[in-house]
Amino acid sequence: MARELLEGNLAMAEAAVRAGLEAYFGYPITPQTEILEWLSHRMPELGRAFLQAESEVAAVNMVYGAACTGARVMSSSSSPGVSLMMEGLSYIAGTEIPAVLIDVVRGGPGLGNIAPSQGDYNQIVHGGGHGDYHPIVLAPASVQEAIDLVVMAFDLAEKYRTITIVMADGSIGQMMEPAELPPMRPIKTDRPDWAVDGSPDRDRRFLSSIYINPEEEEVCNYRLMETWNRIQENEIRFREYYLDDAEIVVVGFGTAGRIALSAVRSARAEGIPVGLLRPITLSPFPAAQVSELAKTAQTILVVEMNAGQMLADVQLHSSGRVPVEFYGRMGGMVPFPDEILAEIQRVARGPVVPNGDPRRAWMKRFKPGRN
Amino acid sequence: MATALTSQVVYERPESLADTPTTYCPGCTHGVAHRLVAEVLDEMNLRESAIGVAPVGCSVFAYNFFNVDFVQAAHGRAPAMATGIKRVLPDRTVFTYQGDGDLASIGMSEIMHVGMRGENITVIFINNAIYGMTGGQMAPTTLPGQKTSSSPNGRDVEQTGYPARMAEVLSTLDGSGYVVRRSLHDPKNIRLAKKAIRMAFKTLQRGRGFSMVELLSTCPTNWGFTPTQALEWLVEHMIPAYPLGDYKVNPALAGLKL
Numbered sequence: 048m049a050r051e052l053l054e055g056n057l058a059m060a061e062a063a064v065r066a067g068l069e070a071y072f073g074y075p076i077t078p079q080t081e082i083l084e085w086l087s088h089r090m091p092e093l094g095r096a097f098l099q100a101e102s103e104v105a106a107v108n109m110v111y112g113a114a115c116t117g118a119r120v121m122s123s124s125s126s127p128g129v130s131l132m133m134e135g136l137s138y139i140a141g142t143e144i145p146a147v148l149i150d151v152v153r154g155g156p157g158l159g160n161i162a163p164s165q166g167d168y169n170q171i172v173h174g175g176g177h178g179d180y181h182p183i184v185l186a187p188a189s190v191q192e193a194i195d196l197v198v199m200a201f202d203l204a205e206k207y208r209t210i211t212i213v214m215a216d217g218s219i220g221q222m223m224e225p226a227e228l229p230p231m232r233p234i235k236t237d238r239p240d241w242a243v244d245g246s247p248d249r250d251r252r253f254l255s256s257i258y259i260n261p262e263e264e265e266v267c268n269y270r271l272m273e274t275w276n277r278i279q280e281n282e283i284r285f286r287e288y289y290l291d292d293a294e295i296v297v298v299g300f301g302t303a304g305r306i307a308l309s310a311v312r313s314a315r316a317e318g319i320p321v322g323l324l325r326p327i328t329l330s331p332f333p334a335a336q337v338s339e340l341a342k343t344a345q346t347i348l349v350v351e352m353n354a355g356q357m358l359a360d361v362q363l364h365s366s367g368r369v370p371v372e373f374y375g376r377m378g379g380m381v382p383f384p385d386e387i388l389a390e391i392q393r394v395a396r397g398p399v400v401p402n403g404d405p406r407r408a409w410m411k412r413f414k415p416g417r418n
Numbered sequence: 419m420a421t422a423l424t425s426q427v428v429y430e431r432p433e434s435l436a437d438t439p440t441t442y443c444p445g446c447t448h449g450v451a452h453r454l455v456a457e458v459l460d461e462m463n464l465r466e467s468a469i470g471v472a473p474v475g476c477s478v479f480a481y482n483f484f485n486v487d488f489v490q491a492a493h494g495r496a497p498a499m500a501t502g503i504k505r506v507l508p509d510r511t512v513f514t515y516q517g518d519g520d521l522a523s524i525g526m527s528e529i530m531h532v533g534m535r536g537e538n539i540t541v542i543f544i545n546n547a548i549y550g551m552t553g554g555q556m557a558p559t560t561l562p563g564q565k566t567s568s569s570p571n572g573r574d575v576e577q578t579g580y581p582a583r584m585a586e587v588l589s590t591l592d593g594s595g596y597v598v599r600r601s602l603h604d605p606k607n608i609r610l611a612k613k614a615i616r617m618a619f620k621t622l623q624r625g626r627g628f629s630m631v632e633l634l635s636t637c638p639t640n641w642g643f644t645p646t647q648a649l650e651w652l653v654e655h656m657i658p659a660y661p662l663g664d665y666k667v668n669p670a671l672a673g674l675k676l
Contacts, residue, residue, distance in 0.1 A: 070506045096505040100498070101531040108495035108528070112471070112502025115489045120502070138492050243487045243503075245510040247466035251436075253481040255472075255490035 050227045055190045056081035056220040058228065059123075059149055059213065062197040064089055067232045069118040070096035072109035074128060077161040078217040079151035082123040095234075103128040107135030107148075114139065114146045115254045117242030119201055119235065121147035125217075126155050126167050130175075136210055137176025140271070141256030144241075145204035149197065149213045151220035154379025162379025163217035163302060168356035171212055172330045179268050181275045182210040183282065184330040188305040191226040193219055196327070198229055203282065205239075207274050214329065216352065218302050218381060275331075284327040285336055289315060293322030295394055296340045298361050299350040300326045303382065307350045310387035319395045329357070334364040341365035346394050348372045350387055352380070355406045362405075373405040377415070432456035434465045436485040441476075445645025447602040447635040448476060448544065452483055454612045455515070455542055459486065462619055468511040469503055471496040473525075475517035476550040494525025497532040500539045511622060513540040519549045522558040522582045529588070536593025536627035540618045543584060546635040547656060554640030558582045561659050566640070581659065585632045589665035595627030597666040601634040601657060603649045616676050626668045634660055 053061075060082040063071070071090055073083040083099065090097035096113070100106035106122045113120040124132060129150045139146050152167045154160040172184050183203050187193035193215055200211040238244055243252050258264035288308055290296065295314075299307040304325035314321045324340060326333050337360075341347065347369055349358045355373045362371050374390040376382045431437065434456035442448045459465045465486055472480040474493035481488030491499040496514035504512040521529050521543050532539060548566055549555040555568040559581050563572040585599040596618055600611035611633055618629035634656050636648035643651055 070502070072502060072505075098501065098505055101527055104495070105498040105501075105528055105531065108492060108498035109502035109505070111491075111495075112489065112499035113506045114502075115499075116469075116503055116506050118506045120506070134492055135495070243469060243489050244507055245467045245469040245487050245512075251485055251487050253488040253490070255481060255488075257478060257490055259479075 050225045052223050053190055053226045053228070054081065054221065054223045055193050055215065056151065057085050058190050058194050058226055059197045059215070060085040060089070061228055062194040063121055063147070063201075064093065065229050065231045066198040066201045067119050067234050068095065068121060069234060070113045070120045071122065072098050072100050072106040072113070072120070073122050073124065074100050074103045074106050076125045076128045078153055078220050079123050079125045079149065081220070082149060103131040104134065107132040110146050111135050111139050111142070114144045115142070115242070116244045117238040121149065123149035123151070125151045125153045126164070127158060129167060130170065133170070133175040136182070137178055137180065138256045139210055140176065140180035140182070141178060141267070142254050143208045143271070144254065145208050145211075147197070147200045147204050147211050147213070149215065152214060152216045160379045161217065163352065163381055164377075164379050165216055165301060165303060165352040165356070166377070167214060168329065168351070168353060171214055172332070180271055181278070181330055182212050183207070183278060184212045184214050184328065186214050186301040186327060186329050187219055188301050188325060189226070190219065190222065190224045194226055194228060207278055209274065209278070214301070216302050279331040282328060283331050283333050285333040286325040286327060288323040288325070290322035290324065290340070292320055294345045295319065295321040295348060295391060296344040296346070297321060297323045297348045297350055297387070297391065298326070298337065298357070299323065300329060300357065303350050303352045306382055306384055307387050309384035310391055313384065313388050314391040314395070319391060321391050321395070326357075332360050332364070334360075337361055337364040338366065341368040344369050346370050346372060348374065348390060348394050349405070350382065350390070351375045352382070353377060355409070358406065371405050373409045375409065432460045434459040434468070434485050436483055438482050440483050441479055443639040445636065445638040445648060446476075447546075447633070450602050450608060451542060451544060451633055451635065452480070454608070454615050456484060458612060458615045458619055459511070462616065464511045464619060467509070468513065469507070471500045471503070471512070471514040473514065473516040473520040475520050477515055477517060477544065478551065480515050494520050494523070495528055496520065497525065497528040497537070497539070497541065501532060501535070501537050504537060504539055508538070511619065513542060513622075515542045516544070517550065518543070518545045518547065518557045518559040522584050529584070530591070533588045533591040533594050533628045536595065538622050538625050538627065540622045541628070541630040542615065543630055543632040544635045545584070545632055545660065546637040548637050548640050550637050550640055554637070561655055583660060585630065585665045588628070588630055591628070593627050594630070594666045595668040596621040596629040596671060598664045599632040599634065599660060599662050601652065601662055603634070603636070603652045613676055617671065617674070620674060620676070621668065621671060624670070626670055632660075634662075
């Protein structure tokens with residue numbers, strides 16, 4: 048396949064098609080609507096299921112139903128829509144079936160706006176739906192990576208019978224850049240032995256998230272945690288840049304990580320020993336990598352397009368061994384490389400608040416609302 | 419010379435019904451509704467292609483009681499879940515089994531949209547005018563003046579509005595192929611209910627759109643009646659408020675031999 052100039056949303060949609068997507072259910076919401084629009088013609092022309100649902104609530108429950116048949120299914124949405132899907136995501140998790148969701152994150156809270164944001168980190172990585180469950184969350188920083196992660200999302204979801212969420216942001220969804228789509232995979236024909244598909248000549252099957260006896264629900268929860276342990280042991284992914292001799296370690300994911308990389312390169316050109324850790328799996332989080340870096344680095348600088356949601360995880364896993372600093376833009380604002388470079392330069396002069404609250408320290412020096 | 423004894427089976431468990439005791443209260447009509455659905459699935463040879471969707475409510479455990487493939491939905495979302503199944507397996511007999519709180523309150527949006535889309539699924543709708551599983555609270559179908567644990571002085575329509583007549587509402591949708599209301603209060607009506615369930619699955623089989631059989635049902639436990647009193651209350655109070663009848667029958671189905 049040749050490299051083409053592709054828009055992120057279209058690229059993710061077509062990547063899903065080529066990964067063998069059998070059914071899509073979604074609802075229009077900016078900035079991900081192009082996924083739905085692309086699939087509205089692409090899926091029917093391939094004889095596959097596409098349906099514009101009446102709401103995100105319905106869409107996720109359609110995904111739930113279709114996933115129970117063992118088919119490869121997905122939905123896509125953006126932050127407020129994903130909030131509505133949390134009920135269904137919890138049910139899917141509790142039923143231990145695979146499903147894929149693309150969340151093209153926008154500014155919030157509330158209706159917010161349609162600009163790029165990373166404000167869904169907490170709702171996706173740490174929560175959302177009720178009960179103990181952990182989705183796999185993948186964060187792309189380019190159109191190419193978005194394509195690759197969408198394909199991988201289906202394989203991971205089926206391998207672990209879990210929800211896998213590709214958490215992009217509005218800029219990944221909307222921007223165009225050269226990328227290569229994967230070859231078309233055939234639709235899988237084998238059905239898992241748990242599929243509720245109305246097949247003849249076997250005992251009936253059922254799928255449910257209800258375990259009315261707490262003893263059985265505890266067993267289910269334990270099984271979910273065992274699966275989560277296996278995911279943590281096998282599926283952590285990240286990219287490292289200039290970390291070998293880095294005294295300052297920037298940690299950022301997705302678009303914030305990509306912009307931070309530009310800043311890191313500029314700082315390196317100035318002779319500042321700085322590197323970047325870019326988590327690709329936000330869940331499972333690269334905890335051991337952060338922990339190791341905390342032993343060698345002099346300062347960790349977390350950069351996000353939110354008010355410091357991943358910051359808490361970096362603080363947790365760096366265990367107070369090293370000062371952690373924070374820089375964020377919120378509400379749909381995207382940082383310029385110069386802003387992050389200025390932060391790297393400031394940190395290079397010595398941490399301002401070695402043991403204080405990095406978020407409060409950032410707020411003191413931060414002027415919201417400026418371009 | 420011994421006389422040969424002949425015997426004839428006059429009553430047996432339908433194959434589509436699991437050999438599992440139900441968890442329903444004595445006198446509740448859920449058991450009758452289950453049996454009717456199971457008999458129809460058997461008689462139409464649909465058991466092996468059937469996929470049921472259980473709701474949240476008293477029939478949340480329906481998947482235990484039917485000997486067919488089943489999933490269990492979030493509260494009110496059974497029609498959406500059934501849609502997902504039907505769209506990837508269009509040749510299967512996908513049906514939901516829902517109560518009034520599930521279908522007409524929290525799931526109002528989902529049921530309206532399967533009707534609007536003409537989704538080829540069958541909905542068995544149990545209307546007993548109360549929330550059973552949570553212990554007898556006011557439902558969207560609770561009658562004006564009816565006492566429940568959350569309308570202790572009787573449903574006050576000034577405060578809580580009016581009951582929803584779902585068969586009538588859904589009959590207005592172009593996607594609806596077959597929408598009727600029946601009652602489970604006596605043998606004659608039970609036979610009529612079974613014919614309607616049969617017709618609903620015929621509608622599905624022939625791809626004539628959304629089909630729903632609303633079944634007026636009793637909840638002796640939460641109504642505070644004996645089973646017999648409950649049946650009488652249904653006749654006296656529910657049928658006048660929820661008239662039995664055919665609200666939408668696609669012309670292609672009219673005159674269909676059952």
